Amino acid sequence: MRTIRFLLAKEFRQIFRNKAILAMILVVPVMQLVVLPLAANYEVKNINISVVDNDHSTYSAKLIFKVTSSGYFRMTEAKNTFNDAFKLIETDKADLVLEIPHGFEQRLIREDEQKLFIAVNAINGTKANLGGAYLNNIIRNFNADLRLQMIVPGKLNPMPVVEIAPTNWYNPLLDYHVFMVPGILAVLLTMIGSYLTALNIVKEKEVGTIEQINVTPIKKHHFILGKLIPFLVLSLVVFTLGLIVAWAVYGIVPAGSIGLMYGFILIYLLAVLGLGLLISTYCDTQQQAMFIAFFFLMIFIMMGGLFTPIESMPGWAKSLTALNPVSYMIDVMRMIVLKGSGFNNIKHQLMKVFLFAVVFNSWAIWNYKKTT
Template identity: 70%
Template sequence: MRTIRFLLQKEFRQIFRNRSILAMVIVMPIMQLLILPLAANYEVKNINIAVIDNDHSSYSQKLITKITSSGYFKLTGYCFSFKQAYRLIETDTADLILEIPHDFERNLIRENEQKLFVAVNAINGTKANLGSVYLLNIIQDFNAEIRLQFIQPVRFNPQPVIDITSSNWYNPMLDYHVFMVPGILAVLVTMVGGFLTALNIVKEKEVGTIEQINVTPIKKYHFILGKLIPFWILGNVVFTLGLLVAWLVYGIVPVGSLFLLYGFIAVYLLAVSGFGLLISTFCESQQQAMFVMFFFIMIFILMGGLFTSIDSMPEWAKTVTKFNLVSYLIEIMRMIILKGSSFKNIVPQLGVIAVFALVFNGWAIFNYKKTS
């Protein structure tokens, strides 16, 4: 313990002397947690639409007004031909084209049916898919309003009617901040715990102090623990600051136990810091360690369930996510903070993370070459 205490004093002095590390640990996560949830929005708005109104009737004007007043669409072109509207798509001025045919109102009244033409710019698949769905729902709603004007409701409906009443659990207002903030906080904790530890041992190699440490009677596990514990503490500090920002800015208060949440974070930081130290033992420079860690962090984030649901991934990707540390933390953060899950609900994920922590740290100790 006395040896580890001296190593910790050395590490903390180096950390507090380096202002860039303090900025990365304190300022950067807070700024990212304030900005990223505002940009990571699943709701698509301001979809540019071009309209070709060949009917110029009261019904076509009502439909156009209903579309533009929905809050999702912005009329960027009122064209007289499809060729003219198509140029707006080619120049990225419009995302959708709606063409209203001739005799739109007359056919609705006389024939009780009419067809509309919709062309979608599908370069941005997400925006195209959601935009077409929004437009279809608005047209269906408009169609229901028109039918009510001509169909006299009977006293008794001859067909059975099923009424569906839905309730939104854990996020009643469907606020995307409630869903995104815990996931983004999980990524920030991973970046601090993983990146800084990955740069630690190689920094000793670059400045030459690793040779002085190698000739001392310090054990390998003493050295690894001395590198691990400071950033484990800093990871908990980042997590605490993140919870404060989530509470003060977004009004998110954990429904579950804070003690359980910190307990899982403690084990998780051991795993991700051990992973960073393992990378650091293989690399010879900070630049090399940074690129290797960046490679893994990108995979962790994109395949961690933050932006894309793991259930919608192909089977091979689901298998890869079983080895993704971030996917477990994002799942547990949402379970405890939003659902209020108890200890028995997180035992499987906690067991997997504990195994990762033992493997990565044990491997880092074994791989660290110490000469005496």
């Protein structure tokens, strides 16, 4: 116990003395949590649209007004021919072209039928998809409005209309931040925990201090605990800071139990720190450690369901995520923060993460012993 105590004292003294590390631990997460969710936004706004109005009628004007007033679209230039408008797409000035054919109003009234043409720049798939969908929606609305005006009251509706009234659960306003913030917090925690542990231990190897420690009576498990505990504490501080930022900036208050969340995170941190420890046993220089940690975290984060849902990945990728601790963490964070899930709901993830913690740490300790 005494050994651990002064190992911890030494470790904290070194951490607090290193201003760069301290800033990395405290300022960077807060900054990222403030900036990233605002930038990483899936809502597509400000789609540039160019309209080719060949009709110049009241109806076409109404339609254009409806499109621009929706808030999603921004009118660029109006062109007289489709070819002119397509040049705007080619020069990236427009994402969408809506062409209204000649005689739009007349034929709509006389023949009850009219066609519109939409051309979408599909380089950015998400933007194209959503932009097209928004526009479709607006036109459908426009269409419905027209019908109401044109159908003579009293007569039966010739076509049955199914109306859909959706409600959004857990995130009623479809606020993207509520979805992103817990995920980003999970990623930050993973990065800080694993990087710091790996780099710190490898630094002792690089400088040679581990040699000096090895000729002392300090036991292996004392040394390892002396390394893990400070970074566990720091990671918890980072997490708490993150929660405060989430509440202060985005007004996100976890729907579930905060105690349960900390309990899960404690287990998760053991796994993450174990990963850092494992990396450090295979590396001799900080550069190696940095690159190996970067390699794994990159994959873990990209395939962890932070940006793209795991459910839409191909089968092999989906089975790979079973080996990805970050995916469980992101999942659980969203479950507790958004849905207010209880212990029984996250039992499965907790078990898996606990397994990771056991595997990473025992592997690391086994390999650490082998090399000395």
